[in-house]
Amino acid sequence: MISVSEAKRILQNIPLNKRSQLIPLFESEGLFLGDEVRSLMDVPSFDNSAMDGYAFIWEEGLKELEIIGESAAGGDYSQQIMNGQCIRIFTGAPMPEGADSVIMQEKVEKNGAKINFNPEDAIQGQHVRYQGSQCKKGDLVAQAGAKITPGLISLMASVGVGEIPVFQPPKVSILITGNEIKNLGEILTKGQIYNANGPALDIWLKSQGIREIQHWQVRDEKKAVQDIISKALAQSDLVLITGGISVGDYDFVKEALEFHQVEPLFYKVKQRPGKPLYAGMKKEKLVFALPGNPASVLSCFLNYVKPVIESWKGNSMAWNSFVELPVSDDFEKPIPLTQFLKANVEDGKIHILSGQESFNLISFGTANGFAEIPEETTFIKAGQTIKFYPW
Numbered sequence: 001m002i003s004v005s006e007a008k009r010i011l012q013n014i015p016l017n018k019r020s021q022l023i024p025l026f027e028s029e030g031l032f033l034g035d036e037v038r039s040l041m042d043v044p045s046f047d048n049s050a051m052d053g054y055a056f057i058w059e060e061g062l063k064e065l066e067i068i069g070e071s072a073a074g075g076d077y078s079q080q081i082m083n084g085q086c087i088r089i090f091t092g093a094p095m096p097e098g099a100d101s102v103i104m105q106e107k108v109e110k111n112g113a114k115i116n117f118n119p120e121d122a123i124q125g126q127h128v129r130y131q132g133s134q135c136k137k138g139d140l141v142a143q144a145g146a147k148i149t150p151g152l153i154s155l156m157a158s159v160g161v162g163e164i165p166v167f168q169p170p171k172v173s174i175l176i177t178g179n180e181i182k183n184l185g186e187i188l189t190k191g192q193i194y195n196a197n198g199p200a201l202d203i204w205l206k207s208q209g210i211r212e213i214q215h216w217q218v219r220d221e222k223k224a225v226q227d228i229i230s231k232a233l234a235q236s237d238l239v240l241i242t243g244g245i246s247v248g249d250y251d252f253v254k255e256a257l258e259f260h261q262v263e264p265l266f267y268k269v270k271q272r273p274g275k276p277l278y279a280g281m282k283k284e285k286l287v288f289a290l291p292g293n294p295a296s297v298l299s300c301f302l303n304y305v306k307p308v309i310e311s312w313k314g315n316s317m318a319w320n321s322f323v324e325l326p327v328s329d330d331f332e333k334p335i336p337l338t339q340f341l342k343a344n345v346e347d348g349k350i351h352i353l354s355g356q357e358s359f360n361l362i363s364f365g366t367a368n369g370f371a372e373i374p375e376e377t378t379f380i381k382a383g384q385t386i387k388f389y390p391w
């Protein structure tokens with residue numbers, strides 16, 4: 001058995017098959033830039049007004065202008081204006097040739113075809129957005145590794161970039177083992193239970209920007225487990241298996257992985273839940289066998305699988321996804337293992353929830369993550385700070 005920190009260190013050092021690919025901007029949520037991006041154009045691509053008002057050529061002491069035309073957003077006003085003249089202009093509309101300043105409409109009095117204003121309100125160069133003032137064609141606008149946020153998407157669209165390079169997320173297989181497992185909608189007979197792991201992993205993977213997810217299900221039969229692992233390995237970069245990894249007579253996963261020459265990275269971690277966690281590699285393919293109890297699956301996913309997927313996607317902060325917060329109450333931990341506890345953060349404090357058994361999902365109704373009590377710690381006092389991993 002290895003410690004939680006050793007298991008994480010091993011996973012931080014595995015080579016991941018990271019590839020950059022171009023994808024449509026609209027399909028990039030949850031991912032990270034796989035390369036730098038440069039602007040395809042000057043932005044703005046033309047001088048334009050920042051306000052609704054009047055565009056003119058600035059001169060000292062100016063207090064009256066003659067209106068000779070109008071420039072609206074989307075138009076291509078091109079007429080030259082002369083000193084003493086102005087045009088009615090709207091926000092985002094092209095500046096007329098020669099004009100260098102805009103006065104807001106609130107600052108003027110309109111008298112027929114003229115406007116009058118206080119000379120102090122006509123400020124040279126004011127309210128004009130010049131061509132290229134955001135960026136010039138070819139300028140670097142985002143670095144490789146940048147997280148794709150709504151803000152970054154907006155920037156990409158503004159500079160004309162409709163396809164962006166992203167680190168391709170892994171193709172993932174979810175393989176559910178167990179004779180007792182039925183899917184929602186099926187009738188349960190005695191001894192059977194609903195598949196709680198498959199839907200949880202599926203939703204979680206989708207929320208991480210994983211697009212290609214294969215679902216597999218298998219009974220606890222040696223040959224069937226071997227065969228399905230072979231198919232999952234062939235079709236995925238990352239295989240997530242739930243159940244069948246402990247020491248029971250019908251736990252065939254480890255043996256099947258050995259049969260397929262998957263090299264173990266580790267098996268068994270000093271933690272609860274999720275002690276019989278397995279990780280291994282076959283060439284560049286990664287396999288996790290997550291201990292079947294649903295709390296073990298979720299805790300192991302959050303602590304090990306999620307950071308690996310985030311690293312695969314190019315997130316440099318993948319392994320720092322925790323916050324340190326005080327606990328609301330004293331907590332005793334007699335076991336010499338790292339404990340991950342379903343918990344709820346409210347008012348800046350970690351509330352450890354009741355029902356911590358690995359099979360018991362009731363606290364997932366309110367939990368917004370897992371709190372970590374380190375291996376060597378036996379008692380946490382209220383107010384003491386510990387790590388909390390939000391979903």
Ligand SMILES: Nc1nc2c(c(=O)[nH]1)N[C@H]1C(S)=C(S)[C@@H](COP(=O)(O)OP(=O)(O)OC[C@H]3O[C@@H](n4cnc5c(N)ncnc54)[C@H](O)[C@@H]3O)O[C@H]1N2
Pocket residue numbers: 176177178180181193194195196197198242243244245246247248251273274275276290291292293294296358359
């Ligand atoms: N003699 C020992 N027995 C066990 C040990 C041990 O060290 N020695 N470890 C226990 C721990 S800790 C865990 S965790 C489990 C892990 O066992 P497996 O990975 O082999 O998982 P299964 O036996 O297949 O299932 C465990 C439990 O979870 C339920 N399950 C499985 N899949 C699903 C699913 N998709 N949705 C909902 N629930 C699921 C399954 O019915 C079992 O109740 O081993 C302990 N035993």
Ligand code: MOO
Pocket residue numbers: 271272273274275276291293295296358359
């Ligand atoms: O490690 Mo197990 O997850 O306690 O049930």
